[in-house]
Amino acid sequence: MSACAQVFSDYALRSIGMGERLLPKADISLCDQFVLIGSGLIWNIYFAVLAVFFGFFLATAVALARSSNRRLLQWPARAFIFVIRGSPLFIQFFIAYETFVLIPKLGFDINLGFTEITVETRWLTKAWLGALIVLFLNTSAYTAQIFHGALMSVPRGDIEAADAIGMTGFRKFRRIVFPAMLRLAWPSYTNEAIFLFHATTLVFFSSFPAWRQKGDALYYASYFADKTFDPFIPYPIIAGYFVIFTLLVTLLFSRVGKRLNRHIPKERRQ
Amino acid sequence: MFEYCTDPSSLDSLQWWSCYLTTNKQIMFYQSFGTVLALLLATAPVILLFGFGGALARRSRFLPLRLFGLGYTSMVRGIPDIIFFMFALIALDQGIEYVRHIVLCPDWTEPVRQGNDFVVCAAAKMPPNNAPQWVHEVYGFFLALVGYSVVYGAFAANTLFGAFQAVPHAQLETAAAFGMSKRKAFWRILLPQMWVYALPGLSNLWMILVKATPLLFLLGVKDIVYWANELGGAKTARFTYPHGDWRLGYFLVLLAFYLILTWVSERGFERLNRYVSRGHASRGGST
Amino acid sequence: MNFLVKIAAIALAATFAVNGASAKTLRMGTEGKYPPFNFVNDNGQVDGFERELGDELCKRAGYTCTWVTNDWDSIIPNLVSGNYDTIMAGMSITPERQKVIDFTQEYFPPDPSSYVALAGTKPDLKKGVIAAQTSTIQANYVASSGARLVEFASADETIAAVKSGEADAVLADTGYLNDIVKASNGELAFVGDKVYIGGGIGMGVRKSDSEIRDKMNAAIESMKKDGSLSKLIAKWFNGRKVTW
Numbered sequence: 166m167s168a169c170a171q172v173f174s175d176y177a178l179r180s181i182g183m184g185e186r187l188l189p190k191a192d193i194s195l196c197d198q199f200v201l202i203g204s205g206l207i208w209n210i211y212f213a214v215l216a217v218f219f220g221f222f223l224a225t226a227v228a229l230a231r232s233s234n235r236r237l238l239q240w241p242a243r244a245f246i247f248v249i250r251g252s253p254l255f256i257q258f259f260i261a262y263e264t265f266v267l268i269p270k271l272g273f274d275i276n277l278g279f280t281e282i283t284v285e286t287r288w289l290t291k292a293w294l295g296a297l298i299v300l301f302l303n304t305s306a307y308t309a310q311i312f313h314g315a316l317m318s319v320p321r322g323d324i325e326a327a328d329a330i331g332m333t334g335f336r337k338f339r340r341i342v343f344p345a346m347l348r349l350a351w352p353s354y355t356n357e358a359i360f361l362f363h364a365t366t367l368v369f370f371s372s373f374p375a376w377r378q379k380g381d382a383l384y385y386a387s388y389f390a391d392k393t394f395d396p397f398i399p400y401p402i403i404a405g406y407f408v409i410f411t412l413l414v415t416l417l418f419s420r421v422g423k424r425l426n427r428h429i430p431k432e433r434r435q
Numbered sequence: 436m437f438e439y440c441t442d443p444s445s446l447d448s449l450q451w452w453s454c455y456l457t458t459n460k461q462i463m464f465y466q467s468f469g470t471v472l473a474l475l476l477a478t479a480p481v482i483l484l485f486g487f488g489g490a491l492a493r494r495s496r497f498l499p500l501r502l503f504g505l506g507y508t509s510m511v512r513g514i515p516d517i518i519f520f521m522f523a524l525i526a527l528d529q530g531i532e533y534v535r536h537i538v539l540c541p542d543w544t545e546p547v548r549q550g551n552d553f554v555v556c557a558a559a560k561m562p563p564n565n566a567p568q569w570v571h572e573v574y575g576f577f578l579a580l581v582g583y584s585v586v587y588g589a590f591a592a593n594t595l596f597g598a599f600q601a602v603p604h605a606q607l608e609t610a611a612a613f614g615m616s617k618r619k620a621f622w623r624i625l626l627p628q629m630w631v632y633a634l635p636g637l638s639n640l641w642m643i644l645v646k647a648t649p650l651l652f653l654l655g656v657k658d659i660v661y662w663a664n665e666l667g668g669a670k671t672a673r674f675t676y677p678h679g680d681w682r683l684g685y686f687l688v689l690l691a692f693y694l695i696l697t698w699v700s701e702r703g704f705e706r707l708n709r710y711v712s713r714g715h716a717s718r719g720g721s722t
Numbered sequence: 723m724n725f726l727v728k729i730a731a732i733a734l735a736a737t738f739a740v741n742g743a744s745a746k747t748l749r750m751g752t753e754g755k756y757p758p759f760n761f762v763n764d765n766g767q768v769d770g771f772e773r774e775l776g777d778e779l780c781k782r783a784g785y786t787c788t789w790v791t792n793d794w795d796s797i798i799p800n801l802v803s804g805n806y807d808t809i810m811a812g813m814s815i816t817p818e819r820q821k822v823i824d825f826t827q828e829y830f831p832p833d834p835s836s837y838v839a840l841a842g843t844k845p846d847l848k849k850g851v852i853a854a855q856t857s858t859i860q861a862n863y864v865a866s867s868g869a870r871l872v873e874f875a876s877a878d879e880t881i882a883a884v885k886s887g888e889a890d891a892v893l894a895d896t897g898y899l900n901d902i903v904k905a906s907n908g909e910l911a912f913v914g915d916k917v918y919i920g921g922g923i924g925m926g927v928r929k930s931d932s933e934i935r936d937k938m939n940a941a942i943e944s945m946k947k948d949g950s951l952s953k954l955i956a957k958w959f960n961g962r963k964v965t966w
Contacts, residue, residue: 253649260683263683267886363514376871377872391796391798391799396522400521407515458765459766550929551822552930553803555804564748669878672905673901675763677905
């Protein structure tokens with residue numbers, strides 16, 4: 166047990182470059198596999214959380230543009246949704262990486278007032294930024310389509326009621342349309358979040374390389390499959406982790422869903 | 436292909452391209468588009484079958500069957516398809532060989548697992564070692580088909596289960612009032628109506644399936660991604676047609692292929708939806 | 723239609739195939755992405771030094787051979803699970819690999835690894851960013867040195883990374899890099915000292931297949947004795963001289 170505690174302190178944060186630098190090479194124990202694959206999971210969660218969080222805002226904007234009557238807004242939104250939803254994420258990863266590599270390596274100084282940071286285009290070819298951008302755009306398009314569908318089915322009565330009491334513009338959107346859209350979209354949105362979380366495993370197969378053996382869960386699982394030549398231990402471990410986290414995501418989303426539905430009579434809830 | 440292709444280094448660009456684009460390797464690339472389409476068309480019915488099995492199991496009144504249905508559908512919801520592909524197919528392959536080993540070589544005494552090795556008698560090998568390469572490829576394709584069907588069959592089961600639930604209960608009560616047996620009500624009332632509710636989910640699943648085909652390379656099938664990587668990689672003078680890194684170009688071709696495929700599919704599903712909704716008292720119904 | 727016929731044929735083969743002359747056929751696994759050792763030529767066939775050598779070895783050992791390609795990172799698992807019978811993929815004999823599979827004697831002498839970088843640059847090989855192919859002896863070496871390892875799935879991508887400036891240098895077998903540097907027209911150059919890691923290159927077989935190993939060993943021995951192996955190496959590696 167104490168040996169496993171040692172492994173935990175050595176490798177629990179290995180995926181973000183803390184702890185023991187060299188990966189276990191010989192006499193790989195179950196504990197090694199659980200800890201390191203779990204450590205890699207940090208990256209999967211990082212990708213999923215940030216992509217879904219930022220994606221929510223872009224998706225709302227794109228959905229509004231898509232539902233707008235103005236062609237200048239509608240067509241770019243349509244094209245964006247079509248290209249992303251119409252092509253495999255795997256191909257998007259590849260094309261994004263190859264494009265990012267072509268961008269000249271530059272550094273920009275950005276003055277934040279209190280401190281100055283240097284933003285480098287070189288970061289785009291690293292998974293933590295490049296792959297995140299791809300996942301972010303991907304989930305934005307899918308979510309936008311879901312939100313668009315929900316916007317179209319916001320009950321007419323709700324909007325008429327808002328008009329009747331004289332609500333207009335942003336106030337009407339924020340108080341009436343947006344909550345109704347969210348409530349209607351929630352079940353599909355839950356599915357999309359789970360899908361995206363699962364899609365983070367694809368980062369390993371994207372062209373974004375692993376640096377200093379810092380990788381996602383699948384990187385370590387395949388490392389162990391390669392070292393022990395036995396795929397039947399690491400892959401079921403990673404599968405187990407994902408089942409647990411998917412369950413957590415489902416629970417979290419269903420709580421929010423309940424809150425969104427709290428004013429609706431029970432028999433009409435979805 | 437063309438006669439002037441014997442010495443590509445001496446050709447002008449138009450002829451060079453005509454030769455390059457018709458090498459055997461390029462033709463294998465073109466054929467792999469057929470492989471992808473074949474996989475899609477072959478798996479779709481099998482997925483529906485698995486989906487029906489799963490959905491009916493979940494509706495079963497027999498508890499173990501219901502639990503099995505529930506377990507099957509929730510397993511796939513929890514495990515990313517990629518992870519499943521990483522080990523399930525080796526397991527399936529070894530499982531088939533193991534069963535054949537027991538049936539075909541009953542007097543084999545050595546253990547099947549020797550250290551890391553998985554050893555079955557020569558007769559149990561699937562496909563047999565001396566089979567031509569295409570048999571191996573078709574077998575690999577068949578394994579991939581099973582893998583895709585198991586994973587996406589669970590999605591279909593979820594959709595179909597939901598669709599069965601969505602058919603208004605009053606319809607079934609009416610059927611019972613008319614004196615229809617449970618079985619007859621299922622075939623005459625439930626099944627035909629269920630499609631309307633299932634179609635959006637199923638068309639969505641088809642799109643998911645289309646976009647999952649680049650994962651074929653994970654299953655060892657030489658698909659369009661494999662050939663795009665292989666052909667696009669930089670080629671030294673060792674090759675007849677040396678060139679730089681052209682992978683971006685090849686992948687843009689794949690992108691176009693998928694966009695066309697999904698566009699055509701969307702149009703197709705729109706028509707199908709109009710067809711199944713006819714005579715249905717909902718927004719999509721025309722009567 | 724053709725495809726359906728094939729499906730039917732395989733179903734038949736599956737039901738009735740009992741052992742024919744199956745011991746005679748060997749399936750040779752290779753990567754197909756490591757010229758001049760092995761690559762897929764413009765005809766879509768496996769080609770290269772190992773293809774030519776393997777065919778000759780099969781002839782001498784009395785096997786009929788077919789060639790299959792497999793990704794590098796799963797090449798050993800697929801050998802032990804029986805998808806093919808041998809590996810000839812420029813694979814160095816290492817104690818780590820010998821724990822899992824057996825090797826024949828070497829058919830290619832220990833090949834030192836070299837660093838290649840953009841011509842005119844002087845990368846810091848001790849601390850800089852070094853590219854290597856995943857699960858190679860070079861990747862292991864860089865991980866244990868102080869340098870920053872960046873891993874790619876194929877050798878091709880490691881070179882692309884150096885060209886794009888993603889990595890400062892790449893570490894790989896000299897035999898592979900020679901071609902690359904030559905083809906780059908002065909864009910790439912060798913830098914630093916050679917690194918001696920790994921043994922010679924041998925053919926990998928399952929531990930339970932001692933018969934294949936012994937026969938192939940004998941075949942390699944005979945090719946070393948009559949000088950045909952040295953000739954093959956000279957042919958594929960720019961006249962490189964090897965004596966056994």
